Each structure stands twice: as C-alpha cells, then as structure tokens.
Amino acid sequence: MKLPRVSSLYGRIFAIFWLTLLIVVVTLLVLPVLDPRTQHTIPEPQLKRxxxxxxxxxxxxxxADGSLRTRLKRFTEHDRHRGHQLYFTTTDGExxxxxxxxxxxxxxxxxADSPASPKQKLYGRWMMxxxxxxxxxxxxxxxxxxRFWREPPPFFIQILDKPFQLLLVTMLVSTPLLLWLAWVVTLPARRLQAAAERVARGEFEVDPKLESGPSEFRQAGASFNQMVEAINQMIGGQQRLLSDISHExxxxxxxxxxxxxxxxxxQGQSKELSRIDxxxxxxxQMISELLELSRMQVNSHEHRESSDAQTLWFDMLEDAKFEAEQCGKKLSYTPLAAWPIHGNPNLLISALxxxxxxxxxxxxxxxEVAFDxxxxxxxxxxxxxxxxxxxxELEAIFRPFYRVSTARDRSSGGTGLGLAIxxxxVRQxxxxxxxxxxxxxxxxxxxxLPLI
Structure with a gap:
C-alpha cells in the first residue's frame, strides 16, 4: 500500500499509524477465518463424503443384532482405534x-445442531x-x-499459542517499520544537524536540501538558510570594512x-625618528596580521584537502631547526608519520x-616538539x-592583541596576534x-587535531 504524500511531520506519523492499525485490523479479521479451532462450514467434497x-x-x-444402545456402543468403540470416533445423539441433544x-x-x-448445515471445529487434536x-x-x-487431526497446526496458530514466539514475531515485523519510520522522521533533523556542524566549522553555505521534507523542518531549514545568508552578508561587510580600513x-x-x-x-639619525619609523x-605589521586573522575566520573552509602530518610540517620544522641553530639554540622533534589530516594546508602549517x-x-x-x-x-x-x-594569564594569551609583558613585546616586535591566529x-x-x-x-x- 502506498502512503499518501503528506508534507507535515505529524501527518506522516499519523498516516503510518493508520496504516499499521489497518494491518492489525485486517490480520485480526483474517486469522479467525483461517483458524481451524473456530467453527467453519464443511467443504462441499468432504460434506458429500x-x-x-x-x-x-x-x-x-x-x-446388526442387539438393542439400539448395544449396537451404537459397538460401533462407537469399534472405530476409535482407527483414528475415528462416532457420536450419536437424539434430536434433543441427549x-x-x-x-x-x-x-x-x-x-x-x-x-451445531442442525443436519441441514453441518459444521466442523477443531478440539485439540480431534476435528469434530x-x-x-x-x-x-x-x-x-x-x-x-x-477424526484425529494429523496435520501440524498452522504456523500462525503455533505463534498465537506461544506468547514468547508471538512477541518475537511482532518485534521482527514491527522493527523494520519502526526503523524506517525513525529514519524518515529524523532525516531532516540529521540534515539540519550536519548543516549546523558545517557552520560551526566556519562553512557558511546555504543547503537547499534543508527546505525539503515535512513542513516543520522546511520552515526550520528555510530560517537556517536565511540565517546563513545573513551571516555571510555580515562577514562580507566586515571583510570589506577591514579592507577599506587597511587601505586607508x-x-x-x-x-x-x-x-x-x-x-x-x-637631519641624520636620531632616536625620535627611529622610534617613529x-x-x-x-x-x-599589526594591520597585516589583523587582516590575515579576519580572512582566516571567513575563508578557513575553502581550499581544504586531505594530507598527512609528514607532508605538512616536515619542511617547516627543518627550516625552524636551522634558524634555531643560527640563534645558538637547539630544536628537536619526534619523528613524523603519515597521519591523515583533512584541512587547509596553509592554515595548518601556519598554526604550528x-x-x-x-x-x-x-x-x-x-x-622540543612532540607528536602523539x-x-x-x-x-x-x-x-x-x-x-x-x-x-x-595562560588562558588570556590567545586573545587578539593580548601581551604578557608590554616592554618585552615592544623590544621584540610582537603584536599579540600570533597565538590568536x-x-x-586550530578551532576552524x-x-x-x-x-x-x-x-x-x-x-x-x-x-x-582530529585525524581522518
């Protein structure tokens, strides 16, 4: 049976509920007809025989010889061992x-008391x-x-007679339907969850699939896409503002x-002019790093690809090791392996x-640099x-423009944006x-960082 097309989530659940109820009602109506333990009319060939x-x-x-009761008794006892049993009554039921x-x-x-319409019914292993x-x-x-009923009971009779088997069959029949219902009902929710996770990773992309399915989720998906578009416009405006400020x-x-x-x-060299320069x-430099931080927050989801740790950081670490030696310092790092990472290679290299x-x-x-x-x-x-x-101050050093020691940063040329970048x-x-x-x-x- 094909379900009618409904757009509402509650409508779908209601339709599936009525479909299940219809199947149960039909089953309850059909089973008594097929159950030999209920009274049935005798099939025509068997009735004639x-x-x-x-x-x-x-x-x-x-x-035969003898009184009526003697003859009846002889006949009723004669056929019992053959799997048949005869019963004789008066028209009054004696x-x-x-x-x-x-x-x-x-x-x-x-x-069944009318010879005009004989019936039959199963009692245990005997068909009357x-x-x-x-x-x-x-x-x-x-x-x-x-007559002795030699045929095994129908399968559904065996199921109905044993509650545990009935429960097991009910679970086997209903579980696929319930799993399908759960999958259908939760599919729009999973799409919305995946879209929210993409936004959390900085991927502000409109997903048309969110606007399909039940009306409740269509409305939520449309609102979500409108929110993403608004965020994109706001971030784009912020980016343009920063670019304009940078240019100005x-x-x-x-x-x-x-x-x-x-x-x-x-005039020659002077402390004042050197300080101004x-x-x-x-x-x-601060403006340049601020723009880099802004671009990173906006475009971090672009240009992502699968790579590995050795390809990403080996050359960078070797260069840093050489620079440390030039400064009279020692840099050591544990061996790198091809651990799979998915992301923006430039950002990952810059982060470390x-x-x-x-x-x-x-x-x-x-x-010392250690990889685990x-x-x-x-x-x-x-x-x-x-x-x-x-x-x-350990938690504050990742804030933009935060500097632990102003005197030290000024002498070293720090801007307070390196760790923020x-x-x-890393967060992206x-x-x-x-x-x-x-x-x-x-x-x-x-x-x-998560591995893939």
Whole structure:
C-alpha cells in the first residue's frame, strides 16, 4: 500500500499509524477465518463424503443384532482405534453413545445442531464434524464424526499459542517499520544537524536540501538558510570594512615612513625618528596580521584537502631547526608519520609555525616538539625553557592583541596576534589548543587535531 504524500511531520506519523492499525485490523479479521479451532462450514467434497458415510453406517447399524444402545456402543468403540470416533445423539441433544462426559461433544452440540448445515471445529487434536441425520428403527438420530487431526497446526496458530514466539514475531515485523519510520522522521533533523556542524566549522553555505521534507523542518531549514545568508552578508561587510580600513591606514603610514626617511636623510639619525619609523612599521605589521586573522575566520573552509602530518610540517620544522641553530639554540622533534589530516594546508602549517617560532624567540636555548597519535586525534606539544607565562594569564594569551609583558613585546616586535591566529586556525579545524607550564621551565602549548 502506498502512503499518501503528506508534507507535515505529524501527518506522516499519523498516516503510518493508520496504516499499521489497518494491518492489525485486517490480520485480526483474517486469522479467525483461517483458524481451524473456530467453527467453519464443511467443504462441499468432504460434506458429500461424510453424508454418504453416515448413510452407510446407519444401514450397518440397522442390520446388526442387539438393542439400539448395544449396537451404537459397538460401533462407537469399534472405530476409535482407527483414528475415528462416532457420536450419536437424539434430536434433543441427549447423548446416546458413547456414554460418559465429553466436554468437546457437548460444546460442539450447542453450536451445531442442525443436519441441514453441518459444521466442523477443531478440539485439540480431534476435528469434530456434524451433525448428520441417520434413521434407525423409525427413529431419527444425529451422528457426529470426530477424526484425529494429523496435520501440524498452522504456523500462525503455533505463534498465537506461544506468547514468547508471538512477541518475537511482532518485534521482527514491527522493527523494520519502526526503523524506517525513525529514519524518515529524523532525516531532516540529521540534515539540519550536519548543516549546523558545517557552520560551526566556519562553512557558511546555504543547503537547499534543508527546505525539503515535512513542513516543520522546511520552515526550520528555510530560517537556517536565511540565517546563513545573513551571516555571510555580515562577514562580507566586515571583510570589506577591514579592507577599506587597511587601505586607508596604509596610505598615510606609507607617507609617514617616507617622510621619516627623508627627515633622517636631511637631519641624520636620531632616536625620535627611529622610534617613529619602528612604531609605523609595527602598526603596518599589526594591520597585516589583523587582516590575515579576519580572512582566516571567513575563508578557513575553502581550499581544504586531505594530507598527512609528514607532508605538512616536515619542511617547516627543518627550516625552524636551522634558524634555531643560527640563534645558538637547539630544536628537536619526534619523528613524523603519515597521519591523515583533512584541512587547509596553509592554515595548518601556519598554526604550528607560529607557536614554534615563538618558542624559538622566547626560549633560552632549548625547544622540543612532540607528536602523539591517539588513534582519532593527533596531539602536538611544544615546550621551551624560556621565562614562561604566569599561570593567571595562560588562558588570556590567545586573545587578539593580548601581551604578557608590554616592554618585552615592544623590544621584540610582537603584536599579540600570533597565538590568536594559531588558535583560530586550530578551532576552524575542530581542534583544541591550550597553554600550561612546561617541564622545561618555560611555556607549553598543546594542540589537538582530529585525524581522518
């Protein structure tokens, strides 16, 4: 049966409920007809054969010797061992033979007492049929025939007679339907969940599939897509604003540095002019890094591909190792393997490079990088033996423009955006990053990234 097309979630559930109810009702109506334990009319060929047998038996009894009860008793006891049993009653329902209590016969007599319409019904392993009219010594009697039922009970009868099997069959029949119903009902919810996860990863893309299915989910999907479009417009406006600000700021900065250079050429070197040039250069670097951070947050989902840890970071670590040696420091790292990672290669390389170069800059003479594959995640630990960061400020160092020591950052040229860029890149790849005190005495940065 094909379900009618309905757009509402509740409509679909209602339709499936009525379909299930219809199947149950039809089953309940059909099963009694097929159950031999209920009273049925005798099929025509069998009825004709039983009627003829009744006449033959009546003639044999009529020609036998002895009283009527004796002859009836002889006949009823004669056929029992053959898997047949005959019963004789008066038209009023008095049992003539065999004598004794027979609940099945008495029950059947109450339902089948007309020779014009013989019936049959199964009692245990005996099929009772009758009544059939027989004429003996000018007296009309009713004959009932019981024959041993050798056929095994139908399968559905066996199921109905055993509650555990009935429960098992009900579960086997209903489980696929319920699983299908659960899959149909939850499919729009899973689509909405997947879309929300994509947005959480920074992938602000409209999904037309969200606007299909039940009306409730169509409305939620349309609202979700409108939200994504609004976020895209807001982020695009922010990006344009930052680009415009960058352009407007870089022009006077360029003129300022040119004026400073001309002044130095005319008046010679001075602390004031050098300070102006240094601050202008730092401001230009800060604007550049701020734009990089903004672009990373907006476009991190683009240009993603599958790669591995060795391909991503081996060359970068070798370059950093060489630079550390030039500064009289030692950088060591554990062997890299081809652990599979999916993401933006440039962002992943930049994330680790920023932390490693910070460790080289602020470490005294030792930097250690360790890679640990935990099965589903790659854990990267960067330790240095520098002065470290106070425990109260470990969480704040990932905020943009946050600097632990202004004097140190100014002398080293830091802008406070390096770790913010790293944190954004790691978060955009569904990873985590945190800072703690290193066993070497300096700072430890721990990053985790999911493996595929």
């Amino acid at each position: 039983l009627t003829e047998s009744a006449q033959e038996i009546a003639e044999k009894i009529d020609h 049992v003539l033979s065999p004598q004794g209590r027979n609940k099945a016969l008495r029950n059947f007599i109450t339902m 049929a009758g009544p059939f009219a027989v004429q003996l010594q000018d007296q009309q009697l009713l004959m009932y025939v019981a 700021l870089r022009s006077p900065l360029t003129r300022l540095r040119m004026a400073t250079a001309l002044a130095q050429r005319k 240094t601050e202008a250069e730092r401001l230009e 490079e920023n932390v490693v170069r910070n460790a080289i800059k602020y470490g005294h003479d030792r930097v 594959n935990t099965g589903k995640q790659l854990c990267i630990t960067i330790d240095d033996n520098g002065d470290g960061v106070p425990d109260s 790293t944190e954004s890149a 790849h569904s990873g985590t990053i945190n800072a703690s005190r290193s066993p070497l005495g300096g700072l430890r940065i721990t990053m985790t």
